[in-house]
Amino acid sequence: MLVIKNASFSYTSNLVLKDISFNISTGANLAIIGESGSGKSTLLKLIYGEYDLDQGEIFWKDTQILGPKHNLVVGYDFMKYVSQEFDLMPYISVEENIGKHLSRFYPEEKAQRTTELLKVVELETFSKTKVKNLSGGQKQRVAIARALAKQPEILLLDEPFSHIDNFKKQSLRRSVFKHLKEQNITCVVASHDKNDVLGFADQMIVLHDKRIIAKDTPQNLYKHPKLPLVASFFEEFSIIDDQIYYAHQLKIVERSDLKAIVKQCYFNGNSWLIEAKYNSDFIFIEHKDSLEIASEIYLKIER
Ligand code: ADP
Ligand code: MG
Numbered sequence: 001m002l003v004i005k006n007a008s009f010s011y012t013s014n015l016v017l018k019d020i021s022f023n024i025s026t027g028a029n030l031a032i033i034g035e036s037g038s039g040k041s042t043l044l045k046l047i048y049g050e051y052d053l054d055q056g057e058i059f060w061k062d063t064q065i066l067g068p069k070h071n072l073v074v075g076y077d078f079m080k081y082v083s084q085e086f087d088l089m090p091y092i093s094v095e096e097n098i099g100k101h102l103s104r105f106y107p108e109e110k111a112q113r114t115t116e117l118l119k120v121v122e123l124e125t126f127s128k129t130k131v132k133n134l135s136g137g138q139k140q141r142v143a144i145a146r147a148l149a150k151q152p153e154i155l156l157l158d159e160p161f162s163h164i165d166n167f168k169k170q171s172l173r174r175s176v177f178k179h180l181k182e183q184n185i186t187c188v189v190a191s192h193d194k195n196d197v198l199g200f201a202d203q204m205i206v207l208h209d210k211r212i213i214a215k216d217t218p219q220n221l222y223k224h225p226k227l228p229l230v231a232s233f234f235e236e237f238s239i240i241d242d243q244i245y246y247a248h249q250l251k252i253v254e255r256s257d258l259k260a261i262v263k264q265c266y267f268n269g270n271s272w273l274i275e276a277k278y279n280s281d282f283i284f285i286e287h288k289d290s291l292e293i294a295s296e297i298y299l300k301i302e303r
Helices: 040-048 094-099 107-120 136-148 166-182 218-223 228-234
Strands: 002-010 015-024 029-034 055-060 079-082 154-158 186-191 203-208 211-216 237-240 243-246 250-253 258-267 272-278 281-287 296-301
Touching (some): 002 040, 015 040, 015 203, 015 211, 029 040, 040 079, 040 154, 079 136, 094 107, 094 136, 107 136, 107 166, 136 154, 203 218, 203 228, 218 228, 228 237, 228 243, 237 281, 250 281, 258 281, 272 296
Parallel strands (some): 029 186
Antiparallel strands (some): 203 211, 250 296, 258 272, 258 296
């Protein structure tokens, strides 16, 4: 189990994270979400031991994670970290990068492992390509494969699919997270993309204003968001009588007490997102068709 206990941290005089506590069971996938600047990357770096905590402690099983004040070399063998700036070796090939830290005394094993990981990140056809000739998204995939090469117990991923195009993203997510589950690798993923989280995380924590403001399974946080910030991570929503409703919970009906005026319609693939004015507030409704601007609509709430 990974245990973070009352951790506080500041780069300069202002605290970035205050009194952060949570546990992750071995083999679980935990997502850290929050707006840009909320401290997601900092929290990953603290778990990695890149900085010294101002207060609190972090343990992996019986080992305390210590920062540079206590550790000459940052990091631990059982943990790998893929940062937002994946630093690869540009002048050697994809397969050489992935196998960089694997023992050359077991060439067969090394080759087999590299092939397996090329498959996980769907880069089989690029094995001989020099990293400098890859796109940002391809480099990101090499960085993930390299982090997995020596079978870490914990993998820390900072916005791991941010550079990968939409054509590839979903299948790559499934492939990487499936591999982690199969190998029982504990995983902490920082993200602001719900698609990195919904189908994969066992638990998620939401960072805001230095603290954890919500922690639960993705299912529970989606169903009962409690705070607008949590709801906004998932979908468009409206606040009516102090309650949060997702756009698909508002249905257009013939007549009701809830009258709104259509302001804007946005095509959203399977449906349209209707922006409407209700009293003095803007609200969002999911609807199968677009609607005439300035028309009156009546709404029913589906809880
Ligand atoms: P996130 O990953 O959620 O976008 P970060 O952890 O990168 O957030 O940053 C959290 C806060 O810490 C921000 O206010 C950021 O400006 C600040 N910060 C990040 N890195 C440093 C640094 N090396 N020195 C000083 N301040 C930093
Ligand atoms: Mg970040």
